[in-house]
Structures are given as structure tokens and as C-alpha cells.
Amino acid sequence: MSIPDEAVYLGYLVASIPVGFLFRYLSPPVKQGAALLLGLSVTVATCNIHALHSLVTVIGTWIIIKSSWRHAPALCLSWTFLYLLFFRLVDSFGLPKPSSFANAIQLILTLKLVSLANEVKSFHVEKKQEVSSFSKSPVIGGLSQEPSVYDILSYSYCYLGLMTGPFFRFQTYVDWLKQPSPLSLPGWTPCLQRLKLVPVYGALFLAVNSLFPLNYVRTDEFLDHNFFFRFFYMVAVFFVFRMRFYAAWCGAEAGFISAGLGCYPEKALSKPGGGPTVNYSPDPSAEENYDFRTIQNIDCYNTDFCVKVRHGMRYWNMTVQWWLHHYIYPNAPFRAYTLRAGWTMFISAYWHGLHPGYYLSFLTIPLCIAAESSMEVAVRSRLGPGGQKAFDWVHWFLKMRAYDYMCMGFVLLKASDTIAYWTSIYFIMHVVALCCIIAGKVLKGGKREQKVEKPAQKTD
Numbered sequence: 001m002s003i004p005d006e007a008v009y010l011g012y013l014v015a016s017i018p019v020g021f022l023f024r025y026l027s028p029p030v031k032q033g034a035a036l037l038l039g040l041s042v043t044v045a046t047c048n049i050h051a052l053h054s055l056v057t058v059i060g061t062w063i064i065i066k067s068s069w070r071h072a073p074a075l076c077l078s079w080t081f082l083y084l085l086f087f088r089l090v091d092s093f094g095l096p097k098p099s100s101f102a103n104a105i106q107l108i109l110t111l112k113l114v115s116l117a118n119e120v121k122s123f124h125v126e127k128k129q130e131v132s133s134f135s136k137s138p139v140i141g142g143l144s145q146e147p148s149v150y151d152i153l154s155y156s157y158c159y160l161g162l163m164t165g166p167f168f169r170f171q172t173y174v175d176w177l178k179q180p181s182p183l184s185l186p187g188w189t190p191c192l193q194r195l196k197l198v199p200v201y202g203a204l205f206l207a208v209n210s211l212f213p214l215n216y217v218r219t220d221e222f223l224d225h226n227f228f229f230r231f232f233y234m235v236a237v238f239f240v241f242r243m244r245f246y247a248a249w250c251g252a253e254a255g256f257i258s259a260g261l262g263c264y265p266e267k268a269l270s271k272p273g274g275g276p277t278v279n280y281s282p283d284p285s286a287e288e289n290y291d292f293r294t295i296q297n298i299d300c301y302n303t304d305f306c307v308k309v310r311h312g313m314r315y316w317n318m319t320v321q322w323w324l325h326h327y328i329y330p331n332a333p334f335r336a337y338t339l340r341a342g343w344t345m346f347i348s349a350y351w352h353g354l355h356p357g358y359y360l361s362f363l364t365i366p367l368c369i370a371a372e373s374s375m376e377v378a379v380r381s382r383l384g385p386g387g388q389k390a391f392d393w394v395h396w397f398l399k400m401r402a403y404d405y406m407c408m409g410f411v412l413l414k415a416s417d418t419i420a421y422w423t424s425i426y427f428i429m430h431v432v433a434l435c436c437i438i439a440g441k442v443l444k445g446g447k448r449e450q451k452v453e454k455p456a457q458k459t460d
Contacts, residue, residue, distance in 0.1 A: 005100050008046060012163060013251040017191065020160070020258030024182040032154050032177050039157035046101035046163070053090075053102060054109050057083050058156045061113040062149050069124050069146075076117035077327070080110040081350065088354050104163040107351065109156055111167045111323050116152065118327060119143055119170050143171060160261055164252040166297035167319040168262060172275045176261040186290050191257045197300070198247050198254075205243035212236035214411055217421055230424050235400075238407040242303070249298040249317075262295030270294040273322030295319070307396045309368045310341075312403060324348055338373075342366035357418045361409035364430070368402045371433035374440025398432065405429040 019038070023031055043051045057080060064075045087106055091097040098106075123143040147155070147170060155173045179185065214237060216222050222230070256262050268276035270293040299315035306312055313321055324344050332343040345362040352358045372395065380391045405428070409418040422430070 008101070009164065009248070012042065013248065013255060016160065016252075016255030017195075017258045020255050020260075021187060023259045024185075024187070028177045035158045035160070036154040039159035039162050042159055042162055043105060043157060047099055047105065049096070050098040050102035053083075053087055053098060054105050054156070057106070057109055057113065058153060061117065062152050065117055065120050065146075065152075069120050072117035072121055073114070073327070077114050080113050084110060084351070085354075101163060103353075108161060108163070108165055108167060110351065111320065112156060112170070114327055115167075115323065116147070116155065116170045120146055143174070160256055160259060161252060161295075164248060165317075165319060166249070166252060166256065166262075166295045167273055167323055168256075168295055169273070169275060172262060172294055175264075175275070176259070179260060179263070182260045185260050185263045187258060187260065190292060191254050194250050194254045194257060198250050201243045201247035201250070205240055205247060208236055208243070209240045212240065214240075217408070217412065218417055223424055227425065230421075231428070234404040234408050234421070234425070237411060238404040241407050241411060242300075246298060246300050250300075253292070253295055253297060256295040257292050262292050263290050264294060265289065266291050271322060272296045273319035274326070304400075305396070307392050307399060309365065309372055309399050309402055312399060313365070320348075338366050338370045341369055355413040356415035357409035357411070357413040360415065360418050361406040364402075364406050364409075364433075367430070367433045367437075368399075368406075371436035371440075372399075374437045374444070378440040378443035402429050402433070 023034065026034060043054065047054075060079050060083070061076050064079060065072045068075065084106065086093075087098060087103075120143065123146060126142055151170075155170050158173060161168065212233060217233065217237075222233075262270075262275075264270045264276055265280055266289045267278070268280045269278050270276050270291065272293060272295070275294045297317060297319050299318065302315040303312060306315060324347070328347045329340055329344045332340040334340050334343060342363060342365075345365050346359070349358040349362040352362075375395075380388055380395075383391055405422070405425075408421050412418045412421060
């Protein structure tokens with residue numbers, strides 16, 4: 001009898017919390033070896049022969065870094081993303097299709113290895129600058145030495161976040177291994193704080209999912225309902241989607257917190273995924289306030305209640321958003337913000353998979369961003385404080401409906417199913433976005449004409 005995938009993920013998340021507290025008692029070398037051994041055990045147990053995919057990816061990255069650290073970021077990005085393509089089409093070559101666990105591990109591993117290549121290049125560049133300038137590099141959170149193949153394997157297969165995230169940099173991993181007094185760092189309080197709403201998220205997920213099953217959207221009976229029912233259904237589906245990931249990511253973060261990974265002084269001003277943004281001097285003898293911002297992957301409140309589409313992305317899967325912002329967005333082959341955002345969303349869709357629904361969803365985001373930007377300039381900027389507040393409430397409502405709408409592509413996966421659903425609600429959010437862009441341009445044009453007319457009136 002096979003165990004459901006959800007039960008395996010749940011068991012992994014639950015077990016990682018008490019195990020994490022035990023890791024605080026280990027010395028750095030033992031901690032590194034134990035985390036590697038545990039991660040490899042989980043990988044082999046859940047992936048079986050498919051564990052070889054991740055191993056090939058790691059070894060290939062190590063060869064690239066050793067061969068050419070200067071070009072490692074671009075080469076590793078190409079290598080890991082091309083391997084993702086092979087990984088997803090492997091059954092076309094007559095090889096067995098990888099499990100969902102192997103897919104989850106491959107996704108997180110891709111982020112780690114691309115980041116590692118960038119960190120190694122930064123290390124060598126700063127080292128050369130130090131030699132030429134005879135001064136220590138001011139770089140924050142940089143490596144002190146190039147990682148060995150054992151270090152790379154240990155980082156890649158660290159049991160924390162192996163299948164669920166959050167993503168963390170190699171330097172964050174090294175800082176965890178070298179923590180001077182892990183037992184003195186906060187643990188139980190922030191861990192329980194992160195877990196307190198997980199039962200609520202889990203219960204809401206189960207309850208609403210039972211009332212609004214996704215598969216019902218694919219039936220002919222669904223289309224017999226009126227427009228308002230069909231429109232509301234996407235609201236329920238996105239709610240279920242959010243509750244599932246809120247529970248999973250909060251649970252994953254609790255595992256990191258229990259182990260102390262990603263714990264830095266508040267004065268380090270850490271960012272999710274990236275870690276400290278300012279230099280700091282840890283002092284074990286002084287009273288210090290710590291946080292786990294480095295491994296925060298979800299801000300549930302702001303995901304729901306931030307006003308803008310572009311801000312909604314910042315609070316969702318936050319460590320991956322940091323990765324995209326630092327390694328993909330700056331290298332986009334466009335200069336315009338909307339086009340660069342579109343390129344980043346395309347790469348994000350590819351990272352998630354090859355299902356057309358991902359691309360239909362992610363590539364709708366730039367359209368929504370263009371719409372909200374257009375209306376902010378043309379309408380909101382002309383309003384007083386009360387008008388702006390009302391505008392923001394309408395903006396928030398439309399932002400949530402936009403994410404409801406895009407979520408349907410993300411969960412339905414097939415282009416036919418996604419387009420069939422969007423057709424059933426008359427592509428309403430695409431229409432609203434286009435109308436906002438057109439209205440914004442018209443109103444903005446009128447605003448320009450008024451500015452031109454004013455000087456003419458003064459001369460009369």
C-alpha cells in the first residue's frame with residue numbers, strides 16, 4: 001500500500017522540528033555530516049533511483065565551478081535549467097518518469113547551485129581586489145574560501161528545506177555550521193509563534209477543498225451554473241491554494257528555526273533568501289535580539305492584504321523571489337520594467353514546470369502590473385487622501401481577483417482547461433486589465449493636454 005505524497009511531506013515537516021533542536025548540540029563537522037547523511041537518506045528513500053538526477057546536477061555544477069569560476073554563473077544557470085528540461089522529458093527517452101519528490105528536490109537544488117556559482121565568482125573577484133588594493137573587501141556575507149566537493153554535496157543535500165524550501169544561500173549554510181553558541185539562540189518561542197496558525201490553515205484547507213474541489217471545474221455540470229458561481233469558484237480555489245502553502249511553508253520555517261539555520265542579529269537587517277545586508281559583529285557576551293528573516297518564505301498577512309499585484313509577489317515564496325530578483329531580473333534582455341518583469345515571470349514559469357497553465361498564469365502578471373501602474377499615474381495621483389484610500393480598496397479587491405484568476409492556470413495546468421475556465425468567465429481579468437491600460441493612457445493624455453494649455457492661458 002503506497003503512502004500519499006501529502007502524508008510523506010507532512011511527516012517530513014513534522015519530524016524536522018524536533019530533529020532541528022537536536023542539531024543545536026552538535027559540533028560544526030558533526031552537524032555538517034549529520035545534515036548531509038539525513039538529507040541523503042530522505043532523498044534515496046523518497047526518490048529511489050531518481051536520486052541520481054540530483055547527484056548528476058551537483059557533480060556537473062562542481063565541474064563547472066572548478067573549470068571556470070569566471071563564467072560559472074551563466075554556465076551553471078544554463079546547465080541546471082537544461083537539465084530541468086531533460087528531467088521533465090526523461091520519459092521521452094525511454095527512462096522512468098521521476099517522482100514528485102524528485103521534482104521538488106530538483107527545483108530547490110537548481111536554485112541552490114545557481115546561487116552557489118554566483119557566490120564563488122564573487123569570492124574570487126573580491127579576493128583579487130583585496131590583493132590589488134591591499135585592503136579587506138567590504139562585501140557583506142561573502143565566502144571566506146572556495147567550497148570543496150564535500151561542502152557542495154553537504155549544502156545541496158542538507159535535510160532542511162530539501163523538498164519544501166525555503167531556499168538559502170551557501171554562506172547562510174556556512175554561518176549555521178559555525179554558529180558559536182547555537183543553544184543560546186532563540187528556538188522554542190519563534191518556532192511556536194510560526195506554528196500557531198498552522199492548524200487553522202490546515203483545517204481551512206481541508207474544509208474549503210472538500211466544498212470546492214478543483215476537478216469540478218473540468219466537468220460539464222460546472223458550466224451549467226451562472227456566471228457569479230463560476231466567478232466565485234476561483235476565489236475559493238485560490239483560498240484553498242493559499243491555505244495549503246501557508247501551512248506547508250510555516251511548517252518548513254519552523255524546522256529551520258528549531259535548528260537555528262538563518263538566525264542572525266536583528267542589526268544585520270537580513271532579507272529572505274539573501275541573509276544579512278549590513279556588516280555586523282556578533283558578540284556572544286552581549287544581549288542580542290535575533291530574527292529568522294533570512295529563511296522567511298511567506299508573509300501570510302501581507303500576501304492577503306497588500307494593495308498591489310507587484311507587492312503580492314514580494315510576500316509569496318519570498319526566498320525564491322529574492323533569487324529571481326538577484327539572478328534573473330538584472331540579466332533580463334530588456335530595459336523596460338514591464339518587459340523585464342515578463343522575462344522574470346517566464347523564467348519562473350519554466351522553473352516550475354512545462355505545463356502551459358504556468359505560462360498562461362505567470363505571463364498575465366506583467367499585464368496586471370502595467371494596468372495598475374497606468375491607473376496609479378492617471379487616476380490615483382490626481383486624488384486627495386480620501387479618494388486615494390477608496391482607490392486603494394478597489395485596487396486591493398482587483399489585485400485579489402487577479403491572483404484568483406491566475407491561480408486557475410497554475411492549478412489546472414493544461415492550456416485547454418485553463419482557457420475553458422477563463423472563457424466561462426469571459427476572460428474578465430484580462431478585459432479589466434486592458435481597459436485599465438487604455439483608460440490610463442486616455443486620462444494621462446488628457447492630463448498632458450491640460451499642462452500644455454495652462455501656459456497658453458497665461459499669455460492671453
